[in-house]
Amino acid sequence: xxxxxxxxxxxxxxxxxxxxxxxxxxxxxxxxxxxxxxxxxxxxxxxxxxxxxxxxxxxxxxxxxxxxxxxxxxxxxxxxxxxxxxxxxxxxxxxxxxxxxxxxxxxxxxxxxx
Amino acid sequence: xxxxxxxxxxxxxxxxxxxxxxxxxxxxxxxxxxxxxxxxxxxxxxxxxxxxxxxxxxxxxxxxxxxxxxxxxxxxxxxxxxxxxxxxxxxxxxxxxxxxxxxxxxxxxxxxx
Numbered sequence: 001x002x003x004x005x006x007x008x009x010x011x012x013x014x015x016x017x018x019x020x021x022x023x024x025x026x027x028x029x030x031x032x033x034x035x036x037x038x039x040x041x042x043x044x045x046x047x048x049x050x051x052x053x054x055x056x057x058x059x060x061x062x063x064x065x066x067x068x069x070x071x072x073x074x075x076x077x078x079x080x081x082x083x084x085x086x087x088x089x090x091x092x093x094x095x096x097x098x099x100x101x102x103x104x105x106x107x108x109x110x111x112x113x114x
Numbered sequence: 115x116x117x118x119x120x121x122x123x124x125x126x127x128x129x130x131x132x133x134x135x136x137x138x139x140x141x142x143x144x145x146x147x148x149x150x151x152x153x154x155x156x157x158x159x160x161x162x163x164x165x166x167x168x169x170x171x172x173x174x175x176x177x178x179x180x181x182x183x184x185x186x187x188x189x190x191x192x193x194x195x196x197x198x199x200x201x202x203x204x205x206x207x208x209x210x211x212x213x214x215x216x217x218x219x220x221x222x223x224x225x226x227x
Contacts (some may be wrong), residue, residue: 006156033213045204045218052213091156100164100212101147101172106156 002027004094006105013082014113021077021108023092032096034068034075039089039107051075082112116141120205120219127226133192135222137205145208146188147216148172148180150201157204163188164210195226 003026013019025034036048049059051068059066063080079086089109093102118139127133139146144165149157159172161180169180177199179191192199202223206216 043221047215095212097212101159101162104156
């Protein structure tokens with residue numbers, strides 16, 4: 001069975017601080033896929049990144065970076081120099097070859113104060 | 115542009131009534147999903163479909179049904195609405211491969227009174 005844990009329910013930071021959102025996953029499959037989605041206050045779900053289990057390279061996209069560590073089953077998301085517009089709920093999700101539907105974590109609400 | 119749309123965006127219904135939420139996608143995706151979002155639970159899978167005439171139960175399927183008669187649509191029916199089904203419902207679609215991201219509709223806020 002799949003499981004995604006986002007232990008941080010809510011994080012509050014001041015603008016320009018760096019913040020890391022944690023994601024720990026469980027799956028029995030050796031091939032799996034990890035995702036991050038953003039849900040801003042307007043409510044839509046916005047895809048941010050996908051990572052395959054066989055690609056452990058970390059990725060950076062502007063102020064966003066992702067750290068994938070198979071050894072600890074973690075796929076953490078860091079925002080550098082946070083901005084008010086980063087305020088949102090962030091979801092980590094997992095799929096594998098046995099189940100194409102995403103399994104979501106419970107989400108982390110990030111509040112960036114000016 | 116291809117898109118996925120849900121209707122209605124907001125609905126209030128009474129306990130015991132049958133309700134159908136519509137989901138229509140123009141991506142030509144084989145996979146379609148219904149999730150519900152509740153505080154503290156993230157998004158939980160209700161039903162999903164991998165193609166026409168294919169439907170499967172997710173983790174929270176009790177009280178819900180779906181049918182897939184074409185590629186574009188996956189309507190979600192609440193057979194007899196209950197207050198516990200007050201939630202925000204999201205429809206999503208994706209390509210057949212498991213490594214592809216899902217595209218989500220705008221969500222439907224359903225209140226059962």
